[in-house]
Amino acid sequence: MRLLLLEDEEPALDLLRRFALTYYPAATIVGECQLVAEAVDFLRTHPAPDLILSDIELLDGNVFRLFEQVPVSSPVIFVTAYDQYLVQAFEQNGIGYVLKPVQYAQFAAALQKYDRLRQTLQGAALQQLTAAVPIAAPAPRYKQRLLSKSRQGLYLLDVADVAYLQLRNGVAYALDRAGRAYPLSETMAQLEASLDPAAFFRLNRSELVALSAIERLEPYFNDTLALYLRGLPETPLISSSHRTPELRKWLAG
Template sequence: MRLLLLEDEEPALALLRRFALTYYPAATIVGECQQVAEAAEFLRTHPAPDLILSDIELLDGNVFTLFNQVTVSSPFIFVTAYDQYLVQAFEQNGIGYVLKPVQYASFAAALQKYERLRQVMQSAALQQLAAALPQAAPAPRYKQRLLSKSRQGVYVLAVADVLCIQLRNGVAHALDGSGRTYPLSETLAQLEAELDPRTFFRLNRSELVALVAIERLEPYFNDTLAVYLRNQPGAPLVSSSHRTPELRKWLAG
């Protein structure tokens, strides 16, 4: 907490200092000014304090003239013997008005009001900041299971068990580690969009392959690659030539 004190009478200044440090033991009193001109110069040349505790009549005039000389962003608690300035005080930066002779209870009540206002302002500022920040897009949710419908019923196939998906006679079929295939109702394009692209790759127009299923790659022809699956005898899958560079990047992570 950074406090600026504006008071032209030394006993009153000492009391103000003592009350302020009683309420805020860790506060820093960044300045003590007895004149409006002195306060204006301080505010021009220093960072704005968190709070200003100020008398109204200073050595060189009324403190309200300060607002005509310099931009003041800090809130004020006015500590004064004059009650006629109450309305003017709150038309400026006033958030508290304590009459002399100052009692600690009334001084502390003004600071409690300041604390409440500060908490409200901080909360509002955080809400505005949160609203202004771009919202992170929710992480996409990919399929964790596939459904294969047949005359016998519906088979639930975990995506983690799928080695590849192939288009056969216009119907997508999933192949699992046992070599069994399951017809699916989705198109290959739908499955490509619904499966995690870090896990499945579109090799060509008719095949998707799972990363964990790949055992090795071999050059094939015309910039294509033969993709051999783990524990799966028979002909390899073959990448299309225009997908081969992307396949290499995908495998490299």
Template structure:
């Protein structure tokens, strides 16, 4: 925890240093100021501290004038002999208000309040960031619908060996070679099927990874795709072959 101490009375500053160390030996007072002008200069030149411990009436005026000189983003525990600034304090980054003479129990209670607020804000911020940047998992088709005179047939995507364009109409073919007419275009199907499982070989064919038995080189940097349990072969277009090789090894 990095703290900035704003206090113009040395005995009070000594006491706060002692209380800070007693509360958290790991806490570090990164700066000490006795005047508003010093505090403004410090905040302009250094990263914002995690917390500010500040008196209100200082050598060169009221600490609330600090907010007119520089943007103060750190929370503040105000430590003062006056109780008349309470409302103003909580309008200006105040998370605690401790009256002098300061007792350690009061100081510790204010520090605990600050830590509770910090944890709450960090948790809320983390949740907001997670929600803002979380990318919903894409939902891919789990089944295809084929229409025929007999009605509708539901084909599980896992059963599809490949999809082929025949006379301008997409057909899904299973491992037994049975063909099912689909309503979607090949481009629509390419977008709707999981790219980890399906690959578009060319303008007319999409193949499922689990249906591939082996591949063999063909001319002009194309590949012949042999399917499991089927005599038919498919062929990748030359411009898709590099992507096919990468897809197979991902």
């Protein structure tokens, strides 16, 4: 079993690797890519893997760009925080769709489905499988509160009061509309997966911003945007260049 992993978050990649090797102990992970460009290069220069496990938003953009640039014959199980791409996923070799935060039972069920298909379909028939395989995705439930633990005790912060989230020295913090910072136990990937994507956007590797907190935007260096937040005028948040196009789409609704 030859597996290709496409995931840009290190904690999520570690989990994907661990779950995959737990289910397939004899599997070989032939590649790990954080960029669409890396995945394109890999598939152009290596034999097709037996199975691709892929996030949807990678560091340099949406993974569906991969299918526009190189023929992909391998079946794909998508492992992602985004539920809105379900239909598109099954138009692009998708045979499974697992929503983050990932539970092993959920992940294993998708691999069991792949095993059943592999037993009944041979070679090219399996690789050409697309939208004919239906799947029921659970309705997402997003966090309404965040729990912060400090020396003073536990504090419950309403998500509606969060202006942005920021990674500082390896610890994620939620900052409220007054700029007060609350340490959290979750990783940025876990927070992104648990918050409503219509209300929060991942600007870069270390920051998520609340739509309701944005007051204005200004062009910044190298096709990035500076976001100024209501009540927090001192230092703007800066979008990364590869996330700026998606940010513009998100802001447009």
